[in-house]
Amino acid sequence: xxDCIDCAIRSRAVKTLTPEEFNIHRxxxxxxxxxxxxxxxxxxQLSSHIAYLKSGxxxxxxxxxxxxxxxxxxxxxxxxxxxxxxxxxxxxxxSSSVIEKSVxxxxxxxxxxxxxxxxxxxxxxxxLHMCEDEMCYFxxxxxxxxxxxxxxLADSILFFFDEIAHSNKFVIPLSRADIAxxxxxxxxxxxxxxxxxxxxxxxxxxxxxFEVINKDLLxxxxxxx
Amino acid sequence: xxDCIDCAIRSRAVKTLTPEEFNIHRxxxxxxxxxxxxxxxxxxQLSSHIAYLKSGxxxxxxxxxxxxxxxxxxxxxxxxxxxxxxxxxxxxxxSSSVIEKSVxxxxxxxxxxxxxxxxxxxxxxxxLHMCEDEMCYFxxxxxxxxxxxxxxLADSILFFFDEIAHSNKFVIPLSRADIAxxxxxxxxxxxxxxxxxxxxxxxxxxxxxFEVINKDLLxxxxxxx
DNA sequence: CATATTAAGTGACGCATATCACATATTTGG
DNA sequence: CCAAATATGTGATATGCGTCACTTAATATG
Numbered sequence: 431x432x433d434c435i436d437c438a439i440r441s442r443a444v445k446t447l448t449p450e451e452f453n454i455h456r457x458x459x460x461x462x463x464x465x466x467x468x469x470x471x472x473x474x475q476l477s478s479h480i481a482y483l484k485s486g487x488x489x490x491x492x493x494x495x496x497x498x499x500x501x502x503x504x505x506x507x508x509x510x511x512x513x514x515x516x517x518x519x520x521x522x523x524x525s526s527s528v529i530e531k532s533v534x535x536x537x538x539x540x541x542x543x544x545x546x547x548x549x550x551x552x553x554x555x556x557x558l559h560m561c562e563d564e565m566c567y568f569x570x571x572x573x574x575x576x577x578x579x580x581x582x583l584a585d586s587i588l589f590f591f592d593e594i595a596h597s598n599k600f601v602i603p604l605s606r607a608d609i610a611x612x613x614x615x616x617x618x619x620x621x622x623x624x625x626x627x628x629x630x631x632x633x634x635x636x637x638x639x640f641e642v643i644n645k646d647l648l649x650x651x652x653x654x655x
Numbered sequence: 656x657x658d659c660i661d662c663a664i665r666s667r668a669v670k671t672l673t674p675e676e677f678n679i680h681r682x683x684x685x686x687x688x689x690x691x692x693x694x695x696x697x698x699x700q701l702s703s704h705i706a707y708l709k710s711g712x713x714x715x716x717x718x719x720x721x722x723x724x725x726x727x728x729x730x731x732x733x734x735x736x737x738x739x740x741x742x743x744x745x746x747x748x749x750s751s752s753v754i755e756k757s758v759x760x761x762x763x764x765x766x767x768x769x770x771x772x773x774x775x776x777x778x779x780x781x782x783l784h785m786c787e788d789e790m791c792y793f794x795x796x797x798x799x800x801x802x803x804x805x806x807x808l809a810d811s812i813l814f815f816f817d818e819i820a821h822s823n824k825f826v827i828p829l830s831r832a833d834i835a836x837x838x839x840x841x842x843x844x845x846x847x848x849x850x851x852x853x854x855x856x857x858x859x860x861x862x863x864x865f866e867v868i869n870k871d872l873l874x875x876x877x878x879x880x
Numbered sequence: 881c882a883t884a885t886t887a888a889g890t891g892a893c894g895c896a897t898a899t900c901a902c903a904t905a906t907t908t909g910g
Numbered sequence: 911c912c913a914a915a916t917a918t919g920t921g922a923t924a925t926g927c928g929t930c931a932c933t934t935a936a937t938a939t940g
Contacts, residue, residue, distance in 0.1 A: 433938070468919055492793060494801035495880045496870055502793050514786045529894095546779050553778035554771050561739045565748055566715060567792045568727050575799070575839045576719030580910060604682040614800045621889055637936080655719050660926065826917095845896055846919055847890070862906085888935065896926080902940105906920065910911105 443555035444591040451549055458541035462534050463606075466603060470511060470526040470534055477515035477522045479536035483507050486532020486596065487603060491611065492524040502528075503566070506594065509559070516540050516546075530603040574614050577655035582613040583623045584652035587633060591642055598642040627651070668735075668780035676774055683766035687759050689810035691828060695736060695751040695759055702747050704796035708732050711757020712819065716836065717749040726837040728791070729754075731819065734784070740764050741771070747795060755828040799839050802880035807838040808848045810879035812858060816867055849855040850878070 443561040447455060448517070464470070470481045470488060495530060501641055502524065511526050528534070546553045573585060586609065590602050602609065606617040613620070627633050632648045634641040642648060672680060686709070689695070694766065695706050695713060713730040731738055736751050741764060747876050753759070773776045798810060811834065827834065831842040838845070853856050857873045859866040867873060 455782070464676055490793075492797050494797040494808075495878065496801045497802070500797050500800060502796060513782070514790055517783060517786050517790075543779075547775045549821060550772045550775040553775050553782060553845070557771065557781055557785065558742060558779060559841075560782065560789070561742050563789070564785070564792070565742075568715075568749055569795070571727060571792070571796060571799075572717050572719040572725050574796075575725060576721045581720075605886095616928060617888080618890085618929080620926090621748070624891090630787050635738055653720065699906060751926080828918090843899080843920085847897090850919090883938080884937100886937070887916100888933100888934100890933080892929100892930090894929080895925100895927095898923100901919080901921095901924080904926100907916070908914085910913090 443552050443559065446551035446555055447545070447549060451545060451552070453480070454541060455545060456538065459535045462536065464532050464534055466528060466530045466532075468528055470528065471522050473522050473525045475522050476520055477510075477512065477539065479538055480513060480515050480542050481508050481511040481526065482535040482537060483511055483528075484533040484535055486534075487530050488526055488528045488529055488532060488534075489525055489604075489612075490526050490609075499611050500614070501608065503563075504589070504594075504612070511557070513556070515558070516543055522540040529560075529608075579613070579615055579619055579623045580626055580651050581653075581655035582615070583620065583627065584632070584648050586613055587627075587640060587642065588648060588652055589617045590640070591645070598645070600640055601638050602640055603638060659767075666778050668784065669726070670768070671776035671780055672774060676770060676777070679766060680770060682745065683761040687761065689753045689759055691753060691755045693753055695753060696746050696747050698750045700747050701745055702737065703764055703877055705738060705740050705764060706736040706751065707736050707762060707772070708736055708761040709758040709760055709776045711759075712752055712755050713753045713757060713759075714829075714833075714837075715751050715753055716748055718742060724836050725839070726833065729819075735781070738781070739784070742766055742814035752845050754833075772843050795863075798880075801807055802877075804838070804840055804844055804848045806877055808809075808834075808845065808852065809842070809857070809873050811838055811866065812865060813870075813877055815865070816870070823870065825865055826863050828863060 433533065443456065444452070459482070462544050466487070471477065473492060474555050475503055483505050485505075488511060490503040490505060490511065491499045493499050505526070512522065514523055544650045546556065574582060575587070591598065596602065601611075606620050609615045610620045615623075624635055627648070628635060630647065632642070632644050632651065634643055669680065684707070689711070696702065697715060708730050713736060714726050715725070715728040715730060716724045716726045720722050730751070731762045737747065739748055742771050761829065771781070795860060799807060802810070812827075816823065816827055819825065829837065831845050836846045840848075849858075849860055852873070855872065857867070857869050857876065859868055
């Protein structure tokens with residue numbers, strides 16, 4: 431049940447809204463609970479809303495010419511997904527799905543655009559978010575190219591440790607094939623690489639349950655590629 | 656000599672400014688003419704300005720753990736460079752340099768931030784630009800991973816054809832090593848791949864002068880990776 | 881609870897491109 | 911204009927990881 435006014439996980443952008451603007455925002459969005467694996471939107475689909483991930487985790491993914499999906503980004507709560515909908519092209523250029531049970535709010539594009547043009551602080555917060563994202567894309571682009579698979583896998587495990595779970599024991603709600611899609615590899619290579627990291631004593635793995643045993647070692651593997 | 660009011664290549668964002676805002680903007684920026692190879696800003700350098708590429712071409716680049724530079728983006732005129740300066744961290748996270756003779760305006764960060772918060776149309780245009788950029792990053796990320804080197808090289812040649820030169824004869828103002836940095840490869844592999852594209856009759860090359868002889872063939876190579 | 885389906889793991893092999901070492905060509909600077 | 915520096919090009923070799931085919935384990939469904 432939607433309860434925007436008491437929402438503890440409002441985006442920083444939404445926090446800039448006046449009460450009047452907040453009410454407009456609230457009236458123009460619909461909240462949905464999605465199960466793991468369900469789609470937020472699909473590439474090629476007409477875009478009419480911008481999605482806001484209230485809780486849970488999502489991935490942004492896109493098919494390449496080889497027909498295989500690639501995960502472009504793991505989205506944390508309190509983030510917008512699909513801002514490109516505000517562009518002129520009316521079709522989603524990539525897909526988004528949740529990877530664990532999540533709550534997603536869909537915000538009507540026109541109302542969202544209106545908020546941007548009437549509240550510069552809201553727009554400013556979006557710009558800040560997008561700048562942060564750009565930095566992540568750059569770092570990831572460089573790392574994916576210059577690191578070997580163990581370094582890339584270490585990066586991803588550290589991401590879930592530091593930015594999602596904040597704990598040395600956590601679940602990575604991705605299959606081996608999905609982890610491969612995230613780190614630009616194949617599921618067989620991911621399995622072999624996981625084995626390497628286990629063998630050197632950096633992590634313990636049981637299905638999707640991960641435990642970081644030696645974070646410094648993992649960081650070292652990440653740093654040297 | 657700075658002549659903002661008659662500037663034919665104002666950004667779409669700047670076009671949204673009121674005359675008053677335009678004057679503030681104008682008073683808070685400095686124009687520089689840079690030669691090919693000169694730096695706009697360097698990674699690690701304190702950021703105090705946002706750069707605007709008035710004319711010429713620039714690249715955004717960053718070193719990876721292997722110590723080698725990677726080109727993250729070729730920047731066309733009428734684009735801002737280094738928007739991440741408006742974030743809290745006061746240091747550039749990547750470098751930017753011009754790749755041909757260019758004119759760059761440096762805009763004071765505080766004045767730029769002020770413009771964002773006082774003019775939502777200006778902010779809106781920035782958001783649109785950043786959304787377009789994000790799409791490019793996603794496409795590039797997927798293509799760099801899923802295409803083999805000939806496809807990636809074809810992509811870059813087509814980029815210079817369609818988005819920079821708008822002509823089948825053009826100069827790519829990059830060394831072979833720089834082309835390699837752009838397409839995630841090495842200079843030897845770029846040379847071999849250029850040879851392949853020449854051999855199949857897609858292009859002609861003389862130093863940095865390129866001629867696309869068979870665009871359809873080049874597109875086909877790009878599409879199939 | 882049993883069966884079917886999907887995911888994970890393994891071994892063997894192949895390949896696209898990186899690396900290395902060098903020669904040649906071009907550009908730069910005095 | 912010439913020497914030095916840098917860029918380009920080439921041949922040979924190495925390698926990290928993808929691919930394929932299969933077996934085993936885990937999960938989903940009726």
